[in-house]
Amino acid sequence: MTKPMHDVEPAEGAAASDIIDAKIRDLADWRGETLAQVRRLIRDADPDVVEEVKWRGVPVWSQDGIICTGETYKSAVKLTFANGAALDDPSGLFNASLEGNTRRAIDLHEGEAIDGPAFQALIRAAIARNQAKAKKPRKPSAG
Numbered sequence: 001m002t003k004p005m006h007d008v009e010p011a012e013g014a015a016a017s018d019i020i021d022a023k024i025r026d027l028a029d030w031r032g033e034t035l036a037q038v039r040r041l042i043r044d045a046d047p048d049v050v051e052e053v054k055w056r057g058v059p060v061w062s063q064d065g066i067i068c069t070g071e072t073y074k075s076a077v078k079l080t081f082a083n084g085a086a087l088d089d090p091s092g093l094f095n096a097s098l099e100g101n102t103r104r105a106i107d108l109h110e111g112e113a114i115d116g117p118a119f120q121a122l123i124r125a126a127i128a129r130n131q132a133k134a135k136k137p138r139k140p141s142a143g
Contacts, residue, residue, distance in 0.1 A: 016051045020059045027072060030110045034077045035059070035070050038114065042067070045120035046127055065130035067123060080105040087125045091118035 020039065024032040042049055042061050049067065052060040059070040066082040081087065084094055084104025093115065096105040108114060 016053045045123040064134040067126040076107045
């Protein structure tokens, strides 16, 4: 896979949602449409999701930790779930980064559709995992 296209640099003080809007607009092709669609699905799955922009313009959705990122490449939109390996994926949406112990990704290519309800179930599962992890008391360090 080629390097991600980071066309939009975060502007000082700009709201993440505005930067993501600009990225979608600047892509002006199927990748922008796909990113806009998954963004709507994420927001509909949980309206309290926080939008951020990290790593030179990559959209990030989080709640009590990163849920997923939305990188755009020349031939794919890659949705990487920070803790995807810990999530059940009964619909088999994860199709990339399957070899690692932590992350999992969904690569979407031109003309491919995403199963909205299954994707939203993954989003909700990622949020639930983050929230459970955030509430877990930390073990005291040995010292």
